[in-house]
Amino acid sequence: MGIFSRGKKSPPARHNFLVKRCPECFVSLPIDATNCFSCKTRVGRVDSYGKARRPVNWYSYLTCIITWGALILYIRWAFF
Numbered sequence: 001m002g003i004f005s006r007g008k009k010s011p012p013a014r015h016n017f018l019v020k021r022c023p024e025c026f027v028s029l030p031i032d033a034t035n036c037f038s039c040k041t042r043v044g045r046v047d048s049y050g051k052a053r054r055p056v057n058w059y060s061y062l063t064c065i066i067t068w069g070a071l072i073l074y075i076r077w078a079f080f
């Protein structure tokens with residue numbers, strides 16, 4: 001009887017957020033904010049939970065790679 005009757009599903013939530021949450025300090029930010037005004041973290045676009053994504057920090061990646069590359073080159077130059 002009631003086994004196959006399903007409850008009325010609510011329509012899927014649309015992601016029209018007006019604010020997003022900072023991933024670091026969870027303060028509410030304007031939806032188009034690129035930086036958190038509270039902790040200065042760079043924030044990306046909002047995800048489906050209303051939380052801002054963390055943008056990939058290419059600059060620090062690059063700095064890390066270059067630093068390691070320079071270190072390896074220096075060691076090779078100094079000792080071989």
Ligand SMILES: [Zn+2]
Nearest residue numbers: 022025036039
């Ligand atoms: Zn923050």
